[in-house]
Amino acid sequence: MIDWPIIIEALPEFFQGLKITLILLAISMSAGFVLALPLAIARVSPNPWLSRPVWVYTYVFRGTPLLVQLFMIYYGLAQFEWVRETAAWYLLKSAWFCAWLAFVLNTTAYTTEIFAGALRTTPPGELEAARSLGMSTVQIYMRILVPSALRRALPQYGNEVVMMMHATAIASAVSLVELTRVARDVYTNTLMPVEAFGTVAVFYFVLTFSMVGVFKLLERRFLVHLRPRRSQTDPGLVPNVH
Amino acid sequence: MLYGYLPAILEGLLVTLRVAALSLLIAVVFGLAGAFAKLSDSRVLRAVADVYTTLIRGLPELVLMLIIFYGGQGLVNSLMDRLGYGYLDIDPFIAGTITLGFIFGAYLSETFRGAILAIPAGQMEAGSAFGLTGGQVFRRIMAPQMVRHALPGFANTWLVMVKATAIVSLIGIDDMMHRANLASATTRQPFTFYAAIALIYLSITTISTIVLHALERRYSLGQRKADF
Amino acid sequence: MLRKITLAATILFASLAPASAQTNTWTKLRIGVEGSYPPFSQIGTDGKLSGFDIDIANAVCAELKAECTFVQQEFDGMLPALNARKFDMIVASLTITEERKKAVDFSDPYYDVPSRWVAKAGAFKDASPASLKGKKIIVLRNSPRAKYVADNYKESEVLLAPKETEVYLELSAGRGDIALGSSVVSSEALLKKPEGKGFEQVGPVVRLAGGSGVGIAVRKTDPDLKEKINGAIKAIRANGVYNTLQKKYFDFDVSPDQ
Numbered sequence: 033m034i035d036w037p038i039i040i041e042a043l044p045e046f047f048q049g050l051k052i053t054l055i056l057l058a059i060s061m062s063a064g065f066v067l068a069l070p071l072a073i074a075r076v077s078p079n080p081w082l083s084r085p086v087w088v089y090t091y092v093f094r095g096t097p098l099l100v101q102l103f104m105i106y107y108g109l110a111q112f113e114w115v116r117e118t119a120a121w122y123l124l125k126s127a128w129f130c131a132w133l134a135f136v137l138n139t140t141a142y143t144t145e146i147f148a149g150a151l152r153t154t155p156p157g158e159l160e161a162a163r164s165l166g167m168s169t170v171q172i173y174m175r176i177l178v179p180s181a182l183r184r185a186l187p188q189y190g191n192e193v194v195m196m197m198h199a200t201a202i203a204s205a206v207s208l209v210e211l212t213r214v215a216r217d218v219y220t221n222t223l224m225p226v227e228a229f230g231t232v233a234v235f236y237f238v239l240t241f242s243m244v245g246v247f248k249l250l251e252r253r254f255l256v257h258l259r260p261r262r263s264q265t266d267p268g269l270v271p272n273v274h
Numbered sequence: 275m276l277y278g279y280l281p282a283i284l285e286g287l288l289v290t291l292r293v294a295a296l297s298l299l300i301a302v303v304f305g306l307a308g309a310f311a312k313l314s315d316s317r318v319l320r321a322v323a324d325v326y327t328t329l330i331r332g333l334p335e336l337v338l339m340l341i342i343f344y345g346g347q348g349l350v351n352s353l354m355d356r357l358g359y360g361y362l363d364i365d366p367f368i369a370g371t372i373t374l375g376f377i378f379g380a381y382l383s384e385t386f387r388g389a390i391l392a393i394p395a396g397q398m399e400a401g402s403a404f405g406l407t408g409g410q411v412f413r414r415i416m417a418p419q420m421v422r423h424a425l426p427g428f429a430n431t432w433l434v435m436v437k438a439t440a441i442v443s444l445i446g447i448d449d450m451m452h453r454a455n456l457a458s459a460t461t462r463q464p465f466t467f468y469a470a471i472a473l474i475y476l477s478i479t480t481i482s483t484i485v486l487h488a489l490e491r492r493y494s495l496g497q498r499k500a501d502f
Numbered sequence: 503m504l505r506k507i508t509l510a511a512t513i514l515f516a517s518l519a520p521a522s523a524q525t526n527t528w529t530k531l532r533i534g535v536e537g538s539y540p541p542f543s544q545i546g547t548d549g550k551l552s553g554f555d556i557d558i559a560n561a562v563c564a565e566l567k568a569e570c571t572f573v574q575q576e577f578d579g580m581l582p583a584l585n586a587r588k589f590d591m592i593v594a595s596l597t598i599t600e601e602r603k604k605a606v607d608f609s610d611p612y613y614d615v616p617s618r619w620v621a622k623a624g625a626f627k628d629a630s631p632a633s634l635k636g637k638k639i640i641v642l643r644n645s646p647r648a649k650y651v652a653d654n655y656k657e658s659e660v661l662l663a664p665k666e667t668e669v670y671l672e673l674s675a676g677r678g679d680i681a682l683g684s685s686v687v688s689s690e691a692l693l694k695k696p697e698g699k700g701f702e703q704v705g706p707v708v709r710l711a712g713g714s715g716v717g718i719a720v721r722k723t724d725p726d727l728k729e730k731i732n733g734a735i736k737a738i739r740a741n742g743v744y745n746t747l748q749k750k751y752f753d754f755d756v757s758p759d760q
Contacts, residue, residue, distance in 0.1 A: 446574070
């Protein structure tokens with residue numbers, strides 16, 4: 033039934049693809065995390081000059097498909113002569129950089145909204161307590177608001193990481209040989225759909241559920257204080273939609 | 275406008291909207307089935323529903339689509355050969371919509387499950403006590419309230435799904451994205467075309483958000499809200 | 503509820519394209535074509551396909567008295583789609599190679615043009631593996647040219663583009679140093695266009711080893727269709743249709759036995 037030799041012969045390629053997928057994910061998520069924190073603080077700011085531009089940015093990038101964003105950057109920017117003459121073209125020439133840029137812009141938009149949502153649900157008491165201790169605004173953000181919000185954002189952020197891992201499959205459209213591209217090439221060369229796509233499915237499966245497991249552990253570690261409260265409401269009430 | 279490709283792009287938009295609408299319909303069917311299976315007394319049904327949502331959570335949409343499009347076709351072919359029938363084509367449109375419906379049905383099953391649990395069980399029991407059949411209880415008591423509870427999750431799923439339709443171009447559906455690919459290859463003006471369809475996607479998102487907000491207001495009439 | 507689901511499922515299955523009752527008389531043919539390989543295959547502003555491949559396919563259909571529908575497919579998935587029976591034959595400038603013959607059957611060739619290197623004028627004096635060492639070569643993914651490059655230019659980098667038109671898009675964008683493509687397509691898609699200014703062909707024409715012209719591909723299980731197609735190609739070459747078509751596109755002979 034299943035042609036094992038084909039799979040075994042292609043395994044090194046699959047592992048190479050796995051490496052590319054993981055690198056792409058790691059560099060996109062880390063940049064996204066760093067950018068999303070200040071943006072989220074701006075997003076919840078009462079000053080419209082700060083919050084509005086961030087809203088526009090997240091609205092546009094969450095409202096359009098990642099594939100379109102990627103193609104706009106990879107194929108689109110090359111259309112303009114003046115872009116090709118700038119120093120930035122040295123970077124934009126590489127498929128790696130384009131994929132990274134598109135993924136960072138995309139995940140930063142989602143992560144910003146996740147962090148902003150968590151900041152908004154800060155228990156008022158935490159803020160009042162911090163103010164009554166005479167902390168400065170910077171101190172309040174650094175010591176109280178951000179750490180507390182990041183904890184609350186953990187489940188949704190975990191979801192976002194898994195979603196982005198799946199989204200890296202789209203990089204196969206711009207000649208990055210990540211997991212999905214390897215599977216498509218194996219399929220084209222062998223014409224064996226079950227072997228090619230079945231193998232890559234196993235890879236994604238293991239990846240997904242290892243990540244889910246890691247985030248479960250993190251939640252257990254960092255969200256201990258939220259547990260008793262959660263058991264009072266019915267957990268089934270929370271729709272588990274991305 | 276758009277170097278004469280505007281009509282072609284708009285035709286593609288129609289395909290995109292058809293894919294999205296049909297996928298949503300299929301997703302609702304899968305979602306309801308999944309939700310009831312998860313809440314059923316049968317261990318087998320619950321297990322099947324769990325496998326379903328786990329499978330979807332574990333794989334990228336594109337990979338699922340390739341599996342169904344190519345693997346599914348192989349399966350259908352060998353089945354039809356064995357039964358002695360001729361050829362049954364899984365055309366990309368069908369494969370794309372079924373796949374999207376299948377994927378987002380898993381998300382909706384969670385939404386619907388939550389919505390069903392939000393309805394006090396006493397209401398269903400009261401319905402049965404009055405002699406309503408299971409179907410009547412669903413239509414008259416559960417469904418109207420489920421709409422209210424499921425609407426936010428449903429809205430979210432729809433918005434994610436509209437964007438996911440762009441991926442169907444990769445398996446050869448002639449949607450808006452595909453039209454933009456062809457137009458940019460021929461005119462060598464890719465930015466223009468991708469920016470144009472990005473704007474169209476953004477309008478779809480905006481219009482959907484407005485409509486769904488209106489619906490949410492309509493269905494939460496009479497709902498008491500806490501004053502903050 | 504269950505009844506509703508069953509009903510929906512029934513409607514869904516009924517809506518699957520009908521089993522097009524393939525009685526193998528080949529009166530109805532679905533043809534896989536590509537769409538970004540000018541002047542052989544391209545898509546106009548109206549979404550209509552045109553080009554030499556398309557005209558040849560139509561001429562073969564007319565000869566076979568078959569009703570034909572075109573299915574547009576990315577080049578990359580062409581052979582898998584044929585074997586998955588998404589269509590019955592491929593007319594997409596597929597070069598006949600030993601490797602492809604393992605997966606599908608080919609008709610007699612219906613045209614033959616060599617490949618050619620293209621790069622910025624003056625960048626390379628020749629396209630030998632030594633000159634291209636460390637340079638980035640752009641070539642169509644899963645094509646015999648890609649294999650040729652992989653086999654002979656081991657010390658060069660390779661950028662695989664999903665469409666032949668994108669090979670030249672990438673070249674003019676500067677994502678690679680030199681491209682290997684069909685001599686006809688490269689002049690049509692790049693050199694004859696304003697963007698092609700400053701680019702030139704490098705070195706002599708390249709004849710790929712084992713490449714023996716461009717043929718129409720069919721599944722291995724349909725030798726009768728292959729014979730019919732061969733008959734049709736012979737007929738259109740004998741009755742002048744072929745020559746009229748090639749004059750429409752080329753000012754030189756592309757026939758396989760030039």
